[in-house]
Amino acid sequence: MGEMVPAVLRFRDGHVVRVTLPVGELPSTVLHVVEEGGDAAEVPLARLKGIFYTKAPQERLLARDLVAESNPLGTTATVEFEDGEVMVGRIGSFDGAQPGFFLFPANPQDNNSRVYVVTAAVRSVELRR
Numbered sequence: 001m002g003e004m005v006p007a008v009l010r011f012r013d014g015h016v017v018r019v020t021l022p023v024g025e026l027p028s029t030v031l032h033v034v035e036e037g038g039d040a041a042e043v044p045l046a047r048l049k050g051i052f053y054t055k056a057p058q059e060r061l062l063a064r065d066l067v068a069e070s071n072p073l074g075t076t077a078t079v080e081f082e083d084g085e086v087m088v089g090r091i092g093s094f095d096g097a098q099p100g101f102f103l104f105p106a107n108p109q110d111n112n113s114r115v116y117v118v119t120a121a122v123r124s125v126e127l128r129r
Contacts, residue, residue, distance in 0.1 A: 009031075012083075031044075080125075
């Protein structure tokens, strides 16, 4: 495998698994991941709420000194998951017919650099232009 990035898989049933994923691999119907213990696993996308790509420790240190400001790219979106969690960030586009979309958290101090939101786990998406 090539370069890997850290992520957290948050399942629709509430459990959480820390994994690494290949850099640049877009989520498909089945994710190929490496769990914390080093075991390879396949995870059906339909079981997930989202893939939360975590920041490296040095990214978090840099972000703590930043003033929270909107990313100028994309559209501001408020996403409400079926479990009631709400996230605000920027998205490039939203098509409810697609299996998911990327959300970039509005707060630079967020632990996540981006989140792949699984559309089936979403209650609502509010777009603000």
